[in-house]
Amino acid sequence: MKVRRALVIGAGLSGATVARLLAENDVNVTVIDKRNTIGGNAYDKVDENGVTVQVYGPHIFHTNYKEVYDFLARFTEWVPYKHKVLASLKKKHEKKLVPVPFNLTSLFEMYPEKEAEAIKQILTEEIGYGKKVPILALKKHEDERVRKFADFVYKNIFYIYTLKQWGFAPEELGDEVMGRVPVYISEDDGYFTDTYQCMPKFGFTEMIKNMLNHPKIYLSLGKDANKMLYLSDNKIYFNGTEFDEPIIFTGCVDELFEYKYGVLPYRSLKFKFKTVNAKSFQPAAVVNYTVNKKYTRISEFTKFACPEKEKTVIVKEYPKTYKKDKNIPYYPIPRKENELLHKKYAEEAKNFPNLFLLGRLAEYKYVNMDVAVKNAMALLDKVLEEM
């Protein structure tokens, strides 16, 4: 059957990508979002001082997928941007800031010189200068000095930060959380290693607006799709009429099925924004508070490849427990039981042949923006083939 029309629920990056690609394949697409804005969590806006503020927290684009970079480059000019993060480690001397991921500069900042030299020598001789090594591997190293060093990094950079961020200790979370933490055996202070690291020149909202700007895309904002959809007997009704063409759903899948198996847990965040009457607030775009403070990090928007202004804007992030209908679900919590719960919903969704789950909420998986776009590109073929 040739697909003539489709519904896309959610105007975030996942929804915008699949909508654009469907439209370019001659499909009439209705995109619905319950917010009055496009871009999902990547939504940003320019404030009264000319600073681009990312309303749902700092978003930095980075990817190794050339096809994703090229696709998005059709809708934005890119500005090169190398992201740097510092960590505030000490309880009493908060001014001590070291690069993260932890590197040789951080090592010499935190250790007496002789000890730092000895650890550096072991790391460079055994693993190699320029290499990146997971903290877990260092924790098992045969040399006691390296093990102690790894324990120090684990405790001061990772452990308390993880407790704050997730409400769980690292060992209570899936391996992907632990596996992500490297130590750099070099002075490299770049946070990401991807080939393409950049920001859209006029912001993510503008880029996504261009993606949705297509004669075959009809955008409907401020509408909760769950109030328009009714699912029964393998059929989906949209505003009371059966809709048998593709429905790509990027919202919370438990909500779609009226929480019949229970609520999927998320970590939520509270953002406290502040305009500061100075050109600069802190020495890096992001400073993580890994051992102290209730917030996890402070981000400064004028440092994200945004031209300096007379004033700057910062945001503090306070992790919170997610409460359905009370705050926003941000991060799916990577725990086995949550995956199993999501699987029940994913199985339920299979009863509806024209329903496709896509994106971080529907698939209950943290994905970076590039992966969100890549997954949406991959879904296009599935939608066109299966229908």
Ligand SMILES: Cc1cc2nc3c(=O)[nH]c(=O)nc-3n(C[C@H](O)[C@H](O)[C@H](O)COP(=O)(O)OP(=O)(O)OC[C@H]3O[C@@H](n4cnc5c(N)ncnc54)[C@H](O)[C@@H]3O)c2cc1C
């Ligand atoms: C704090 C934070 C920081 C991040 N930083 C980065 C970063 O630096 N780099 C990076 O690459 N990625 C980052 N990400 C990940 C990035 O946000 C995601 O990759 C991206 O948002 C995924 O897009 P999405 O469209 O799947 O989901 P979303 O952006 O969440 O979009 C889903 C959309 O669906 C809408 N919706 C939901 N339910 C309904 C409904 N019932 N009816 C109508 N509409 C509905 C929502 O309103 C929303 O607009 C970050 C994420 C968070 C939470």
